[in-house]
Each structure stands twice: as structure tokens, then as C-alpha cells.
Amino acid sequence: MNKYVAELIGTFFLVLTVGCTVIGHGAGPLAPLAIGSALMVMVFAGGHISGGHFNPAVTLGVWLRGKCEAKDVAPYMIFQIMGAVLAALAVKLLKSGAAITVLQPATVPALLAEFLLRPQGFAGLRRPRRPRREQHGRGCPCIRVALASFFYPGDDGILALKVFGGRGGDSLRRCQTL
Numbered sequence: 001m002n003k004y005v006a007e008l009i010g011t012f013f014l015v016l017t018v019g020c021t022v023i024g025h026g027a028g029p030l031a032p033l034a035i036g037s038a039l040m041v042m043v044f045a046g047g048h049i050s051g052g053h054f055n056p057a058v059t060l061g062v063w064l065r066g067k068c069e070a071k072d073v074a075p076y077m078i079f080q081i082m083g084a085v086l087a088a089l090a091v092k093l094l095k096s097g098a099a100i101t102v103l104q105p106a107t108v109p110a111l112l113a114e115f116l117l118r119p120q121g122f123a124g125l126r127r128p129r130r131p132r133r134e135q136h137g138r139g140c141p142c143i144r145v146a147l148a149s150f151f152y153p154g155d156d157g158i159l160a161l162k163v164f165g166g167r168g169g170d171s172l173r174r175c176q177t178l
Contacts, residue, residue, distance in 0.1 A: 003072070004079040006046035010054040011083030012090075013042055019091030024098025056080050 017038035021031040043052035051068070053059045056077040062068045068076070 003050035004075050006050040007053060007076050008079040008083040008086075010042040010046045010050070010052065011080040012087045014039055014054050015084045015087035016090055019087065020094065023091065023095045023100060050076070054080065 014035070017035050021027040021034045027034045039054065042054060046052055051062065053062060053068075053076060059068060059073060059076045059080065063070065063073045
């Protein structure tokens with residue numbers, strides 16, 4: 001039950017951060033950095049308990065890779081959706097009356113970020129895995145997470161890193177040894 005509650009809390013704070021940074025006078029261009037930072041904190045806080053999925057798409061991807069038991073998939077998704085709905089209600093309460101504007105993204109920087117950073121998310125598929133003992137001390141994977149969250153607003157970059165980059169929270173837990 002603890003892992004389901006951890007997923008609910010993590011998803012709640014992730015969706016709350018997204019809502020508070022993008023609606024009304026939020027964080028502006030720093031919104032992706034705030035969202036990525038919130039996700040990183042939640043993975044540090046609850047990743048060791050639940051794996052730190054905080055997104056039904058990530059749970060599905062991790063299950064398809066065989067890293068999540070089938071009996072946990074439905075409860076994870078139910079608790080994640082509950083956390084998201086609660087956060088959406090909190091955002092509605094906090095940001096009531098805020099003006100909502102349509103995002104007009106800059107196409108060239110978005111395409112440049114896509115072509116430069118997308119291969120990084122899928123790098124684990126192409127190269128062989130090193131033994132566990134050799135992985136420590138090889139740079140800080142937090143940088144990849146921060147870059148992905150900055151250039152891929154929302155969960156797109158984190159989804160790629162989580163599903164194809166190792167167990168949930170594993171990349172971020174390695175930062176603690178540095």
C-alpha cells in the first residue's frame with residue numbers, strides 16, 4: 001500500500017507543479033525547469049518506495065519491459081489518476097480566475113532540441129549495458145534528466161529516460177553517490 005500512496009503523492013505534486021507553472025502568471029520560460037525539478041525531488045522522495053513512475057504511461061512502459069509486476073499496474077494507474085485529479089482540483093482552486101493563453105512555441109528551437117536530445121533518451125537501447133560496478137562515477141545522470149525536462153516540457157523527456165534508461169529512480173539514485 002505504501003508504494004501506491006507514494007505514486008499518488010508524487011503524481012499530485014507533479015501535476016500541481018505543472019498546473020501552477022503554466023496557468024496564469026506562472027513560471028514563464030522556466031516552467032519546464034520547475035516541472036523537471038519537482039519530478040526529480042519526487043523521484044528522490046518516493047522512487048525507492050514505488051519506483052517513481054508518477055505517470056500511467058511510464059507505468060505501462062515499465063510493465064511492458066517486464067520491470068513491473070502485472071498485479072501492480074492497475075493499482076499504480078488508479079492511484080496516479082487519483083493524485084492527478086486531486087492536483088487538478090487544487091490548481092483550479094489556487095488559479096481560479098487566471099487567464100489561460102494558448103502556447104505559441106518557437107518551432108526551430110523545439111526541433112533543434114528534439115534532434116539533439118531525443119537520441120540521448122534512447123541511448124540505452126543501442127549500446128550494451130556495463131556491469132553495475134562500472135556505472136558509478138560515470139558522470140551525473142541528473143544532468144540528462146534536467147536537460148530532458150528543460151527541452152521537453154511535461155513528461156515526454158522523463159518518459160523516455162524512465163522507460164528506456166533503467167528502473168524508475170535508478171538514474172537519480174546514482175547521483176547520491178557523487
